[in-house]
Amino acid sequence: AQKITQTQPGMFVQEKEAVTLDCTYDTSDPSYGLFWYKQPSSGEMIFLIYQGSYDQQNATEGRYSLNFQKARKSANLVISASQLGDSAMYFCAMRDPLYNQGGKLIFGQGTELSVKP
Amino acid sequence: DAGVIQSPRHEVTEMGQEVTLRCKPISGHDYLFWYRQTMMRGLELLIYFNNNVPIDDSGMPEDRFSAKMPNASFSTLKIQPSEPRDSAVYFCASSLALGYATNEKLFFGSGTQLSVL
Numbered sequence: 001a002q003k004i005t006q007t008q009p010g011m012f013v014q015e016k017e018a019v020t021l022d023c024t025y026d027t028s029d030p031s032y033g034l035f036w037y038k039q040p041s042s043g044e045m046i047f048l049i050y051q052g053s054y055d056q057q058n059a060t061e062g063r064y065s066l067n068f069q070k071a072r073k074s075a076n077l078v079i080s081a082s083q084l085g086d087s088a089m090y091f092c093a094m095r096d097p098l099y100n101q102g103g104k105l106i107f108g109q110g111t112e113l114s115v116k117p
Numbered sequence: 118d119a120g121v122i123q124s125p126r127h128e129v130t131e132m133g134q135e136v137t138l139r140c141k142p143i144s145g146h147d148y149l150f151w152y153r154q155t156m157m158r159g160l161e162l163l164i165y166f167n168n169n170v171p172i173d174d175s176g177m178p179e180d181r182f183s184a185k186m187p188n189a190s191f192s193t194l195k196i197q198p199s200e201p202r203d204s205a206v207y208f209c210a211s212s213l214a215l216g217y218a219t220n221e222k223l224f225f226g227s228g229t230q231l232s233v234l
Contacts, residue, residue, distance in 0.1 A: 033219030037225075043227065043230075044225060044227050045223075045225035047223075052220055104150070104165055104173060107160040
């Protein structure tokens with residue numbers, strides 16, 4: 001069965017430092033997609049970054065990068081130069097198309113990141 | 118472009134009452150998803166539609182929950198009768214065609230905060 005695991009319920013980071021949020025996944029399908037979403041206290045879900053299982057390079061989007069280690073089945077989010085506005089809940093998610101029509105997105109439990117001034 | 122629009126933003130009701138949550142997906146999106154978010158269970162997929170047809174409703178908790186998509190621009194999630202354990206944030210999300218394209222991201226609405234007293 002597909003599974004997404006985020007083992008860090010909460011994390012603290014000092015402003016301007018980098019932080020890594022962990023995500024591991026489990027699937028037997030060679031083709032899948034991994035996503036990270038941010039949920040600030042206002043509640044909306046904001047897409048951050050995507051990594052495909054066949055992508056040769058690690059995905060990057062501005063200050064966000066994805067440390068993709070396929071053999072270890074991990075897709076950790078790295079936020080560089082943390083800002084106070086990065087304080088939020090972060091969710092890792094996976095789409096595995098072969099398990100259902102179209103491929104629903106399955107979410108991990110989330111990591112709450114707090115950035116200290 | 119308008120994003121995914123959900124209404125109401127907040128709903129407070131008494132146990133036993135019928136609750137209807139509404140969603141307007143992004144124009145042109147073929148997929149519509151209903152998620153529920155609670156502290157205990159995180160983000161759970163309840164049901165999703167492709168071209169107005171329900172594809173997977175295995176996440177719908179019980180017969181008290183029903184969802185419809187009468188046309189491409191409108192969907193409802195109904196709870197009848199409501200119970201206190203239904204209290205949660207309900208998100209609607211939409212996406213372009215998926216198929217085996219793993220990189221299509223979900224666009225989320227702002228959510229409906231439901232409180233059942």
